[in-house]
Amino acid sequence: MSDVSYEEGSLPSDGIVASPAVARWFSSAGYDAASEADRRALLDDLEAFCAYAGDREPDELVRSCFRIGEGGTKAISVKGRREMQETIEAFVAHRGLSGHAGTVMGNRIRSFLIHNGVFMQGVPSFR
Amino acid sequence: MEFKEVIGLRRSIRWFKPWQPVEREKIQVMLEAANRSSRSMNADYCKAVVVNRDDLDQETRDALRNPTTTVDLDLAPTYIFWFTDMDYEVGTQDRLKELVQHKVLPPSHGWSEAYVDEVVWGQVIEPMSKVFAIKQWMGSIESGICICNALNAAVDEGLGACLHAMGNPAVVKEVLKVPDSWFPAWLMLVGYPLEDREAGGQRPRRPLDTNFFEGTCETPFVPDPEVTERLRREGMIQEAGPFPWRADEVRMLSRMFGLPE
Numbered sequence: 001m002s003d004v005s006y007e008e009g010s011l012p013s014d015g016i017v018a019s020p021a022v023a024r025w026f027s028s029a030g031y032d033a034a035s036e037a038d039r040r041a042l043l044d045d046l047e048a049f050c051a052y053a054g055d056r057e058p059d060e061l062v063r064s065c066f067r068i069g070e071g072g073t074k075a076i077s078v079k080g081r082r083e084m085q086e087t088i089e090a091f092v093a094h095r096g097l098s099g100h101a102g103t104v105m106g107n108r109i110r111s112f113l114i115h116n117g118v119f120m121q122g123v124p125s126f127r
Numbered sequence: 128m129e130f131k132e133v134i135g136l137r138r139s140i141r142w143f144k145p146w147q148p149v150e151r152e153k154i155q156v157m158l159e160a161a162n163r164s165s166r167s168m169n170a171d172y173c174k175a176v177v178v179n180r181d182d183l184d185q186e187t188r189d190a191l192r193n194p195t196t197t198v199d200l201d202l203a204p205t206y207i208f209w210f211t212d213m214d215y216e217v218g219t220q221d222r223l224k225e226l227v228q229h230k231v232l233p234p235s236h237g238w239s240e241a242y243v244d245e246v247v248w249g250q251v252i253e254p255m256s257k258v259f260a261i262k263q264w265m266g267s268i269e270s271g272i273c274i275c276n277a278l279n280a281a282v283d284e285g286l287g288a289c290l291h292a293m294g295n296p297a298v299v300k301e302v303l304k305v306p307d308s309w310f311p312a313w314l315m316l317v318g319y320p321l322e323d324r325e326a327g328g329q330r331p332r333r334p335l336d337t338n339f340f341e342g343t344c345e346t347p348f349v350p351d352p353e354v355t356e357r358l359r360r361e362g363m364i365q366e367a368g369p370f371p372w373r374a375d376e377v378r379m380l381s382r383m384f385g386l387p388e
């Protein structure tokens with residue numbers, strides 16, 4: 001479980017919609033074609049996660065999984081990615097979710113990160 | 128299944144039916160295919176340990192995960208850990224002499240037991256076995272040939288398989304009691320494909336004349352269209368991916384397991 005604890009805060013929905021990382025997620029995952037209700041649900045979950053993760057902007061979450069080296073080279077941050085996985089797990093538990101619903105919620109956040117170039121895998125629910 | 132169709136239908140399968148175990152009999156077929164593979168010096172380069180996913184404790188399974196191999200470990204019911212035995216030269220002198228006795232290596236081609244003892248062993252194999260880079264290069268190729276046979280045998284048996292980097296070799300060594308001389312090759316995940324066995328179509332490959340040449344490296348091997356057509360009919364060349372419904376297939380499978388879309 002995460003050793004990083006965050007208080008729930010607030011983040012304006014407008015901000016999340018305007019985020020380039022969110023636009024990239026929707027476009028890459030094909031959610032641009034999803035129903036309004038489905039898109040709203042995805043944004044609500046991501047927004048709640050951003051708040052839980054210390055009121056961070058979506059783009060900031062993505063950045064925290066990378067190390068930017070000299071000359072702007074981008075490499076995956078092992079520590080950043082591990083902390084992100086832990087925060088996702090903590091968020092799922094914080095929302096009182098477990099089993100399939102918990103897996104879906106955690107992997108929904110992972111989907112946002114994956115489509116922004118953060119390589120990570122979740123655990124499938126089938127047991 | 129016909130040979131050409133096996134080659135044509137093989138895909139790296141990443142979606143398995145996690146609930147359907149693989150019959151031991153089919154694994155034996157895969158191992159026998161590996162054992163029948165061609166090899167230099169008739170040596171035993173390749174080693175494998177077959178493990179049922181559900182026989183591994185959770186801690187071990189978690190230790191095997193790496194960023195690119197996580198979901199697959201949960202879905203595949205059977206794991207085959209492949210190794211190269213870096214002591215493969217041990218016994219090759221006798222094995223070569225056996226081939227001489229069997230007239231596989233005949234005097235017509237210059238072979239004799241004396242030649243094996245005095246030249247092949249003494250001047251080639253033994254000195255070569257002391258150069259790690261050469262040894263590793265040879266061993267890796269030899270294991271690859273075995274593994275490839277096993278992959279194709281899996282297809283022939285109606286199974287799916289995919290090779291993966293072997294995460295956490297130290298844990299693998301301890302849990303499987305791997306001898307010191309065995310060098311990790313690949314982890315093969317095996318099971319019944321949950322995705323269509325065509326897995327969205329044949330993978331994009333560069334044309335034959337990009338990689339293969341005739342006479343010199345300056346003359347590409349230009350394929351004969353009639354042969355290409357025959358290979359299509361016989362199943363070695365299949366419909367190229369992605370099939371129009373591939374994205375939906377992957378989305379539906381993801382939803383089944385709650386995986387990221």
Ligand SMILES: Cc1cc2nc3c(=O)[nH]c(=O)nc-3n(C[C@H](O)[C@H](O)[C@H](O)COP(=O)(O)O)c2cc1C
Nearest residue numbers: 137138139140141195196289290291292293313330
């Ligand atoms: C030696 C070898 C190692 C591989 N390692 C991985 C791996 O670690 N993770 C993975 O997802 N796929 C791995 N693959 C599968 C390749 O990515 C796969 O070959 C690619 O998707 C091309 O498709 P095909 O095998 O279906 O023709 C490996 C394949 C081979 C032959």
